[in-house]
Amino acid sequence: MTTVDKAAKWARTRSMFPASFGLACCAIEMMATGVAHYDLARFGMEAFRASPRQADLMVVAGRVSQKMAPVLRQVYDQMPDPKWVISMGACASTGGMFNNYALVQGVDQVVPVDIYIPGCPPGPQSLMHGILTLHDKIMAGEIVN
Amino acid sequence: MADYLPIFVMFLLAGGFVAVSLGLSRLFSPHRPTPEKLEPYECGIIPEVEPSQRFPVKFYLVAMLFVVFDVEIIFLFAWASIWDSLGWYGVGAVLIFTFFVVETLMYVWKRGALDWNVHRRARYLRDELEEVA
Numbered sequence: 001m002t003t004v005d006k007a008a009k010w011a012r013t014r015s016m017f018p019a020s021f022g023l024a025c026c027a028i029e030m031m032a033t034g035v036a037h038y039d040l041a042r043f044g045m046e047a048f049r050a051s052p053r054q055a056d057l058m059v060v061a062g063r064v065s066q067k068m069a070p071v072l073r074q075v076y077d078q079m080p081d082p083k084w085v086i087s088m089g090a091c092a093s094t095g096g097m098f099n100n101y102a103l104v105q106g107v108d109q110v111v112p113v114d115i116y117i118p119g120c121p122p123g124p125q126s127l128m129h130g131i132l133t134l135h136d137k138i139m140a141g142e143i144v145n
Numbered sequence: 146m147a148d149y150l151p152i153f154v155m156f157l158l159a160g161g162f163v164a165v166s167l168g169l170s171r172l173f174s175p176h177r178p179t180p181e182k183l184e185p186y187e188c189g190i191i192p193e194v195e196p197s198q199r200f201p202v203k204f205y206l207v208a209m210l211f212v213v214f215d216v217e218i219i220f221l222f223a224w225a226s227i228w229d230s231l232g233w234y235g236v237g238a239v240l241i242f243t244f245f246v247v248e249t250l251m252y253v254w255k256r257g258a259l260d261w262n263v264h265r266r267a268r269y270l271r272d273e274l275e276e277v278a
Contacts, residue, residue: 008173051186071189077181078189081174 006139012056012082013135019055019079020048021072023062026089029121030061038124043131052079057134058111059127063091064104076111084138086130087113090120206258217246 049055090096093116095105117130
């Protein structure tokens with residue numbers, strides 16, 4: 001692992017731009033993580049990009065319905081590499097309490113997920129722990145992109 | 146020539162900045178284009194219809210009139226730079242020329258071609274039709 005590699009990985013983790021894909025209740029917790037008390041700005045991530053073209057990280061926060069799944073996939077496809085996905089909350093990870101025909105049972109059926117965060121909803125501390133775990137994994141080279 | 150040295154240096158710096166940014170991005174960023182990635186962004190929906198490239202036809206009229214009056218202004222500039230040596234003959238000639246162009250302007254004005262509002266033009270056309278009928 002060369003120094004240039006390490007430098008590139010450091011730069012990627014220290015300036016990740018999340019794409020806001022807040023769908024339901026977990027989006028409120030994501031907003032809470034972004035504002036003053038549980039500040040995401042100290043990791044350089046307070047700028048939630050509206051356009052996937054400018055985003056690194058897609059945080060799928062909330063229930064993904066069957067109707068929303070192609071939209072989710074299209075937005076994921078339109079993010080430029082390198083990109084990462086965090087599945088936030090029980091509904092995004094496994095379908096949560098909604099074990100029915102209307103929701104996708106786990107967003108990993110639609111996009112490849114790097115980090116799963118359990119919780120209903122996961123508090124801002126859990127989301128931040130997930131994001132920092134993602135940073136550690138990128139720095140350690142476990143997630144190659 | 147030495148006065149222009151700072152500008153030259155600035156060109157070098159700007160060009161260097163662009164070259165470094167694009168070069169580093171070419172070196173470090175993964176380049177994996179897929180057909181879905183290259184589609185225009187439409188909030189996740191597959192785009193079906195190309196956006197239409199229409200523009201109002203008024204702009205065509207304005208552009209044509211601009212060309213005519215711009216050429217007139219160029220001729221007036223030409224006269225104005227040597228009006229001294231042309232004397233009263235020059236003044237007379239340029240007045241006749243200007244009169245013709247002003248007549249054009251008056252026609253265009255009354256015809257409603259300068260109106261953004263289309264109603265006057267429609268009224269003129271309707272009056273014309275009534276005259277013929």
